[in-house]
Amino acid sequence: MKKSYKFTKLVNIGDIVFISICFGIILFSFFQMINLPRGEYIKIEDGTHNEFVFSLESNVEKKIGGPLGDTIIVIQNNKARIQSSPCNKKYCIHQGWINKINETIVCIPNKISLSIIGKTPSYDSINY
Amino acid sequence: MNLAKFLILIVLFLTGCTQNTTQQYKDYIFGTIIDIKIYDENPKKSEKVANLIFNDFHRLHDYLHPWKPSEISNINDAIKINRWYQIDDPELIEILIDNKELSKKTDNWFNPAIGGLIKLWGFHADLPENKLPSTSKILDYLTNLPTMEDLIIENKMLRSNNKMLQIDLGGYAKGYALSRAKKILLDNNIKNALINIGGNILAVGQPGERFWRVGIQHPRKPRAMATINLLPGWSIGTSGDYQRYFTINKKRYSHLINPNTGFPADNTQSATVLFAPSENSEIKSDVYSKPLFIAPKKFKVELAERLAIKNFLIIFDDGQILISKEMNEAIEWIDIPNEEVLQIH
Numbered sequence: 001m002k003k004s005y006k007f008t009k010l011v012n013i014g015d016i017v018f019i020s021i022c023f024g025i026i027l028f029s030f031f032q033m034i035n036l037p038r039g040e041y042i043k044i045e046d047g048t049h050n051e052f053v054f055s056l057e058s059n060v061e062k063k064i065g066g067p068l069g070d071t072i073i074v075i076q077n078n079k080a081r082i083q084s085s086p087c088n089k090k091y092c093i094h095q096g097w098i099n100k101i102n103e104t105i106v107c108i109p110n111k112i113s114l115s116i117i118g119k120t121p122s123y124d125s126i127n128y
Numbered sequence: 129m130n131l132a133k134f135l136i137l138i139v140l141f142l143t144g145c146t147q148n149t150t151q152q153y154k155d156y157i158f159g160t161i162i163d164i165k166i167y168d169e170n171p172k173k174s175e176k177v178a179n180l181i182f183n184d185f186h187r188l189h190d191y192l193h194p195w196k197p198s199e200i201s202n203i204n205d206a207i208k209i210n211r212w213y214q215i216d217d218p219e220l221i222e223i224l225i226d227n228k229e230l231s232k233k234t235d236n237w238f239n240p241a242i243g244g245l246i247k248l249w250g251f252h253a254d255l256p257e258n259k260l261p262s263t264s265k266i267l268d269y270l271t272n273l274p275t276m277e278d279l280i281i282e283n284k285m286l287r288s289n290n291k292m293l294q295i296d297l298g299g300y301a302k303g304y305a306l307s308r309a310k311k312i313l314l315d316n317n318i319k320n321a322l323i324n325i326g327g328n329i330l331a332v333g334q335p336g337e338r339f340w341r342v343g344i345q346h347p348r349k350p351r352a353m354a355t356i357n358l359l360p361g362w363s364i365g366t367s368g369d370y371q372r373y374f375t376i377n378k379k380r381y382s383h384l385i386n387p388n389t390g391f392p393a394d395n396t397q398s399a400t401v402l403f404a405p406s407e408n409s410e411i412k413s414d415v416y417s418k419p420l421f422i423a424p425k426k427f428k429v430e431l432a433e434r435l436a437i438k439n440f441l442i443i444f445d446d447g448q449i450l451i452s453k454e455m456n457e458a459i460e461w462i463d464i465p466n467e468e469v470l471q472i473h
Contacts, residue, residue, distance in 0.1 A: 047156055088255050095350045102343055103351040109255065111156050123355050124150075124335070125163060127364045127400065128327035128345035128371065 040101060040118045042080045044073060047111025056080065056099065056116070066110030073114060085110055102126070150335060153178035157185045158302060159254060160326030164309075167320035167335040177316045181309045181323070188305055191220070194243050194296040195252040203286060204243065204294045212287045224281060226408075227300055230415050231276040233435065237419035239387040241274040243294030249392065251383040252296075256374040260381070266390035273387060298383075299367075302328045303414025306363060310410060322358070328365040328414050331358035345370075346463055347397035347443050353463045354441075361405030363413035367421035368398035386422050393422040395445050402439035402455060412437075429473055 044052045046064055054060065054075055061083070062073045069086035079099035082092045085107055092107035101118040104126065151174040153164045164181060166174040191199050199220055206213035215221055227240050243252070248265060250257030274293035279286065297304075302325045309323045313332050320333030322340045331340040339359055343352030347370050358364060369382035369392075379394075386393045399421035403409040412435075419431050420440055428450065432440050439455040448469045451459070456472050464470070 045154065049154060098350055100351055105350060106161060108156070108160060113161065123341040123343040123352065124165060125322055125324045125329055125340070126327070126343040126345055126352055127324075127329050127366050128368060 040078075040099075040116055042073075042075060043115050043117050045113045045115075053117070064112055066107070066112050068110045071107060071110050071112045080114060080116070081105070082107065082112075082114065085112075151175070151178075153182070155182045155185070157182065157189050158305070158326060160302075161324075162326070163322075163324040165322040166318055167322075167333070169318060169320075173316075174318070177313065177318050180316070181312050184308050184312060185305050185325075188301060188308065192223075192297050192301050194294075194298060195247070200295050200297065206286075207288045207293050208291055210287070210289075210291060212285050215284050215286055221281065221284065223297070223300075223304065224279065224286070224295070226411070227295075227297065228276040228279060228281075230300070230411075234416070234419040234431070236275050236387060237423045237431065238299060238415050239275055240295055240297055240300060241276050241278065241290075241293045242385065242387050243296030244274070244292050245269055245385055245387070245390060246296055246298070246383065247294070249381065249383070249385060250374070251372060256372060256381075256383070258374045258376070260376060270388075270390045275387075299418045300411065300415055302326055303363075303365065303411035306330045306410035306414070307408065327368075327371075328363070328410075329358060330363040330410050330413075331360060333360050343462075344400055344441070344459070345398070349463065351463070354459045354461045356402070356459050358402075359404075361409075362402060363405075363410045364400065364402045365413035365417045366398055366400040367417040369394075369421075370397070384418065384421050395425050396421050397443040397445060397447075398441075399428075399443075400441040400455075401437050402458070403437075432473075 040056050041053050042056055044062065044064055046066055056075060056078045059076050063070045064073060071082055072084045074081055074083045079097040081097045082105055085092050087107055087109035092105050095105045098105060098116055101116050101122055104113060104115040106113040151166045151169065151171055155162045162182065162185060164178045166178065194200055203213050231238050231240060246252060248261045248269065250259055269292065272290060272292050274290045278288045278290040278293050280288060305325050306323060306328055310330055310332060313321050320335055323330045329342055334340060339357040342356055342358045342364060344354045344356065345366065345368065346353035347368050367384055369380055369384065372383040373380050381392045384393050385391065399417045401413055401417045401420065403413045416435055416437055420428055420442060423431050425444065428442060438452060439458065440452050441455050442450040448471065450471050450473060452473050
């Protein structure tokens with residue numbers, strides 16, 4: 001004899017809740033993805049393990065404190081650089097603009113580092 | 129479907145979403161950045177182990193520092209006045225014996241006895257002093273050039289007949305610290321990590337299915353010129369003229385000083401060596417980049433062969449590249465000026 005199934009026996013309330021949650025998560029992830037700013041980011045770290053990430057598309061000037069004083073970082077036209085630094089040699093300023101993934105500027109005296117990051121890094125660490 | 133089944137499904141579903149994460153820890157020690165990445169571990173445990181490593185590095189820094197008060201500076205003070213010095217710590221005796229052996233193996237191209245010469249060039253300071261020493265002082269120094277052979281170690285006692293001998297372990301300390309970090313990681317059962325001490329890197333295990341990937345710094349641009357997979361246990365080190373240097377009249381003077389001329393080596397921009405895991409391979413990945421950087425161009429290949437450095441990459445002063453066959457196969461170039469500059473050995 002052919003078995004007959006009722007819809008309510010096949011799919012109960014728990015299944016509906018579960019499927020709704022799945023759809024909810026998929027929709028949420030999709031909107032999150034399309035809302036993400038494009039391009040790459042700059043990650044700034046200071047000596048006290050604080051980390052700041054800004055989009056390279058933001059045109060801003062950031063003042064980050066270090067043991068010697070304030071380092072001023074400029075983000076402009078999809079690139080970033082150290083504009084002023086209280087360190088002695090100013091090597092960090094001379095490095096100029098950076099804009100490619102993994103490009104890094106480190107100011108060891110003032111313990112501040114800048115690195116360009118993308119959504120997928122091309123390497124884990126740099127040998128120098 | 130009852131509630132229990134529903135909850136189990138939700139848990140399974142969410143478990144599928146979790147990613148194996150990498151925890152990252154940073155500190156400033158040895159005058160440089162220390163970067164520790166630990167893969168797929170309990171964050172509390174990772175943090176604890178990273179702190180154990182940082183604490184050990186602080187201990188080494190205070191203990192081996194060449195010019196601030198330390199055990200090494202005490203030894204140097206005793207040598208200056210021709211006194212015996214008693215070392216109670218077996219670790220330090222082992223380090224000094226290791227340095228004697230390494231300098232002998234490298235024909236003193238790696239010479240940690242020339243602290244006095246490094247000081248003369250103004251590199252015994254957090255920032256280079258930016259002044260040239262007088263040539264007569266350098267020549268004077270060379271007439272009695274100290275080497276590690278001049279260091280006499282008898283049981284726990286140490287002295288030297290050469291008062292010019294001043295130990296500077298700047299070319300050894302980072303490699304030694306890497307070997308210490310490896311021990312701490314393994315003792316604490318951390319299986320996958322990447323340790324970077326001012327550019328000297330050791331891979332422990334691997335992050336999941338792939339290998340740890342490392343960029344090799346371009347000596348004249350603020351980015352990597354190549355990338356390479358660092359297999360489990362492998363370590364990589366570079367000596368470059370672009371980290372500690374000063375310029376006078378557009379000439380660059382780096383901290384890598386040729387013990388035979390008394391002047392900073394200027395035939396090379398960077399020398400990178402890569403070592404498979406073996407006894408003291410982390411130390412070799414730090415120490416052996418120095419002879420390859422400092423020695424004259426015509427000696428470099430012979431030196432690499434004699435020291436069994438299978439993987440090396442040297443960028444000469446004019447941008448020409450000398451690379452070993454093995455390294456050339458392992459490396460992936462990002463920014464190579466042109467193929468003509470590549471010389472494969």
